[in-house]
Amino acid sequence: MEPQNDTQILEFFLLGLSEDPELQPLIFGLFLSMYLVTVLGNLLIILATISDSHLHTPMYFFLSNLSFVDICFTSTTILKMLVNIQTQSKTIAYEGCIIQIYYFTLLVGLDNFFLTVMAYDRFVAFCHALYYMVIM
Template identity: 80%
Template sequence: MTPRNITGVSEFLLLGFSEEPELQPLMFGLFLSMYLITVFGNLLIILAVISDSHLHTPMYFFLSNLSFVDICFTSTTIPKMLWNIQTQSKVITYEGCIIQMHFFTLFIGLDIFLLTVMAYDRFVAICHPLHYMVIMNPRLCGLLVLASWIICVLHSLLESLMMLQLSFCTALEIPHFFCELNQMIQLANSDTFLNNMVMYFVAVLMAGGSLTGIIYSYSKIVSSIRGITSSHRKYKAFSTCASHLSVVSLFYCTGLGVYLSSAASHSSHSSATASVMYTVVTPMLNPFIYSLRNKDLKRGLKILFQKKTINKPIILRLKKYP
């Protein structure tokens, strides 16, 4: 079959996980539950940070941005998958596939940058506590988030424009539950050398550079904590980093596991299953990791729910006496 320009193709097929009909209701219920937990959990963190003035600090500013990105991240892939399961269809339009790939690339990049910025925030807080509020001023925090958005938007736009230059066969089956950049490049019939070069170069630059920055920050943090004489202060310093370190470990370990498992097994279905860990499970667990042992965030959630209770209208029922 000779390749022709993709403009002649109107839709792709997302193969997903399993074609067995009896598993479809179970998968729909499972992913719907995980999606709702992710959305409401991260939304509660955002509302708690807004409600409590004590949480108007750089740490929680970055956390609320991470929660917003996680909501968008899961919303890029899961609703379409749920719709396909419900309608028993695997179809996604070409335009929809490009848009999904664009926003997936955008939000996964933002996740990487925000985790790096949060590591830098913890580094300044523990290694330079006296200058923390001067260094991490609102202007710098805003610039860090803005720069992350600009870089990630430009990167995802570049990948999308390069994808539009590729040609495909008339029938395309994507062995995944969403349009992933790597899967799309592998299915193209035209020369993908430049696409692969850009994809791997950016992956090494962004993910590798981010991980290097995080490791460097925590090496300095560990050195500073070891120099603290008080055990109480040591525990307090470590507890401020424990949640972020857990999220970073979960994100990078699951992401690395996906690519290692797919490279070892050469199975697209196993890669799709492993991708659930960093695309669905990690954003779902983030609110629990940050809130379970965080007293400040628990207080913010308590204030949020108290405001909701107070704002409820009070209805007085008056008895009418003759």
């Protein structure tokens, strides 16, 4: 029987943006503020669409769904990065990496789907205005 390599990958090492400990709070604050602005902006879009009955049209329905997917999309990667910056952890488990890649890919696909449907909605609204209510 020939010798085999039975090495298993258990975790990945993350390089990060900077090794300088003085820059870590600045990087954390920058990414946390960008994340909060993104989440709050998307939540405002969702709440505005839900609260105003004039916005219960297909375009705003798709826009609110796109906002929800964008919240999930940014949360899959940014939250793990913020935790890693705070804990000075430079590794991610193999299973965690696979799960993160799966959700990232799924949410990118949903994002592209909603953008495609929204483009088709606008196409029908402009090019076939008289049939818009029948088609959509």
